[in-house]
Amino acid sequence: MSKLSLENVTYRYSVGTPFCKTALDGVSVSFEENRVIGLIGHTGCGKSTLVQMLNGLLKPTEGRVFLDGKDIWENPKEISAVRYRVGLVFQYPEYQLFEETVRQDIAFGPTNMGLPQEEIDRRVEEAALFVGLEKETFDQSPFELSGGQKRRVAIAGVIAMGPEVLILDEPAAGLDPMGREEILGGVRSFQKEKKSTVIIVSHSMEDMASYADELVVMDHGKVARTGSCRDIFSDRDSLLGYGLDVPQITRFLIELNALGVPVRTDLFTVEDVRKELLRLYPSLAKGGKR
């Protein structure tokens, strides 16, 4: 049984006005446990609407959403319990910070859940560790921190709620390469340790290639494809049809191959490509820095 699944979900915005728009069109998809799933698609394909379905922030116009096999809208009064189990980090989450100190802001979710104080403290420290926040920042105002640090506080605020499923909408948007790696690495280690389900919405094929186990490709309010990174990225033509492309490093291999260099073109991370190039040209290893 899958952790979270959508069955024939349709969602329309502003029903009954001239601005009515179908954001999701009969989507059926399931997300399995204990892995990182990447949700990719070009702008406006319905990714953000889809993730809001998963924790009950939006109610499907038609269709059903299941968490552990149970319809989350069966009893609408219990929907807040679903929101504790499925944590959602929005795009640019740093704009939702409001408490006086970092510690209070991270503790906001767990406090709303009504946990005892020691448990809250424990969770705050654990969550801060995952996202790489130093303890010195705990008593600072979140508004004094840098953009990247704020982002970490906001993500920690959701992780501290101890969700079984963690959904992040573009968690690395607008960060420098170091920040991207630290945040996505932190999310990855959270997933490994808690054996939870993590869903990452992203535009970056490179990030997806290095962090996602599986991919869900969306196009025009529908799920176009699902599969492993290898399945999806080896079919460049259909990706281009969805307004996406393979990771840059793979494009580099394809160009190299076209120039007559006998490299494989089915590698998607920089690390794998480095190994492949060293296999072809062992002499590079001596002169290279790595």
Next chain:
Amino acid sequence: MITDITLGQFFPGQSVIHRLDPRTKILGAIFYIVIVFLAKNVFSFLLLVAFTLFLVLLSRISPKVVLKGLKPLIIIIVFTAILNLFGKKGETPLISFWIINIYPEGIRYAIMIIIRVVCMLAGTSVILSYTTSPTAITEGIERLLSPLAVLHLPVHDFAMMMTIALRFIPTLIDETDKIMKAQTARGVDFSSGSLIRRAKALIPILIPLLFSAFRHAKDLSIAMECRCYRAGKGMTHMTTHRFGLRDYLSALVMCAFCAAVVLLNKYAPGFSL
């Protein structure tokens, strides 16, 4: 969540009303409100309702949308009607118990108030807010007030402030929606609990919203300076409206309507409300 608000929203279109000069529409809307309050008897009220329907049809905005725009104001309409129902005194009470007396005059007055308010809101929305883009409205206001610049009143600054305020309403609504959702995902409950609890639940919304309003203000002022904005000196508009035949004709129609209402008031006095 809250993105369904339609009052004061512009619906692009090509109808006669859409194509009028914004100045005509602003003055027309004010004139229209005056006429609404001039109407005094059954006939002038019938004419008023008919004219309002005519305007709605002319604007080619679906009557459904107009009615939906009135929905949030139902409480206010009902409240004023009830106040008038009990407030107006007459000769013989129709219903009377304890300290409450309802007179036929009160009922008539309440009905009249409902018709007036509904006509006023529906009429002004189709004349102005539904059919005029916010930029056209501010252009209209700026040009109507421009004679005051002679008195060194900062008409342009005023118009610019209005444009910016109008421009940011949808942005802030979107942002409120996003912040509300983000905090809901963190377990805030806006719809249950005591009044104090609900008021407290607003803090996580208001602080980020205020913060982002200041951020927008800062970003916008820098962007304006980068584009050499210097408060109106020698500034022209991208599109300038001119009074045309259409505008003169609609002014004529409005005057005729006003005259008809006044005449009906005077020469059909038997049905006076």
